[in-house]
Amino acid sequence: MEKIKTIDKTKLNKILKNPDTSGLAYKRYGKSENIKDYSEREISEMVLGIYSHKKYLLVDGDYFVNINEVKGTECILEDVSYHKKPTLETFKDNTCNAISNIRTFYVKDYFLITEDSNGENTKHKITKYLYKIGFLNSGRGKFNGLYSIANDYATIEQGLFPKDLYHPIKRYINGLFFSDDYRISDFKVISSLKITAN
Numbered sequence: 001m002e003k004i005k006t007i008d009k010t011k012l013n014k015i016l017k018n019p020d021t022s023g024l025a026y027k028r029y030g031k032s033e034n035i036k037d038y039s040e041r042e043i044s045e046m047v048l049g050i051y052s053h054k055k056y057l058l059v060d061g062d063y064f065v066n067i068n069e070v071k072g073t074e075c076i077l078e079d080v081s082y083h084k085k086p087t088l089e090t091f092k093d094n095t096c097n098a099i100s101n102i103r104t105f106y107v108k109d110y111f112l113i114t115e116d117s118n119g120e121n122t123k124h125k126i127t128k129y130l131y132k133i134g135f136l137n138s139g140r141g142k143f144n145g146l147y148s149i150a151n152d153y154a155t156i157e158q159g160l161f162p163k164d165l166y167h168p169i170k171r172y173i174n175g176l177f178f179s180d181d182y183r184i185s186d187f188k189v190i191s192s193l194k195i196t197a198n
Contacts, residue, residue, distance in 0.1 A: 004133045004172075006044045015043055029056040029064065045176075048133050055177050057112075060125040065112055067177045072113040072186030073169045074123065075161075077193060078146050079106040099154050100198045105165060106139050106146040112173070113186075126173075135168045156197045161189045 007015075015022040019035035024043075027033045029051035031042075038046070045051075049058025055067040081103045086096035095101075110130055111123040127147065130136045136147035153163040166187050174183045189195075 004044065004048060004050075004176075006040065007047050011047070012040060012043060015047075025051065025056075025058075025064070029054045049129055050176060052177050057126070057129065057173075057177075059112065060128045065114065065124045067112075067173065067184075069114045070112045070173070070184050071115055071121075072188065073173065073184060074111040074113060074188045074190060075165050076108040076110075077105060077165065077189050077191035077195075078108045079143060080104065080151075080193060080195075081106070081143075094194055094196065097193055097195050098198050099151070099156055099162060099195055102151045102154070102162070102195065105149045105151060105162065106143045107136070107149060107165070108146055110168065130168050130172065133172060135172060156195065159197070161187060162195055165189055 015024065016035060019026070022035075024030075024035075024046045026035060026038065026046055030046065031037065031053040035043070051057070051064075056064045057067055059065050080097070082096060083101050083103050084090075084096070090096040107127075109125055109127045111125055114122050114124065116122050127136070131138075131147060136149065138144075139146035139148050149164050149167075151162065151164055153167075155163040157163040157166055169184065169187055170181045174181050177183075
């Protein structure tokens, strides 16, 4: 099961005592109108905006998106840090951007993509959601304003994108809502960087 931040007991007790002032949308998007029907984990999930029973997620703009309507996902990769600092030569031939040389990815945003009634793509930002659940970390120093993801897998998934960048979609969208890591598999990385296999 996915590891997400749990809320502290004081907050949990406050919600159980006064559910109507909690700000949670469990009556509309949950499994029951009675807060006592929820486990501690389910309440923690709802605090984070996850309503897995009816497949709704509270996105960064403070509105709900039906995960069943998501057609694809997107990540904006702004920068990376390296194991071996690029030289003029490795920068020119792009060998500095081999997946094995990347230490950390620095992303700006993640999006869920749905279609509106005209068939146009609509993007819904989920960066704050991924930060709140404990997946993304804040970048520091020159990476301030971005979010860091370690290059743990050092693998290009399906020959298309770094596996670590897809991980939050795999676990915290697909895993949480569908128990199927690849349910939403249309994933694009938008970046001026070209990360290559070794």
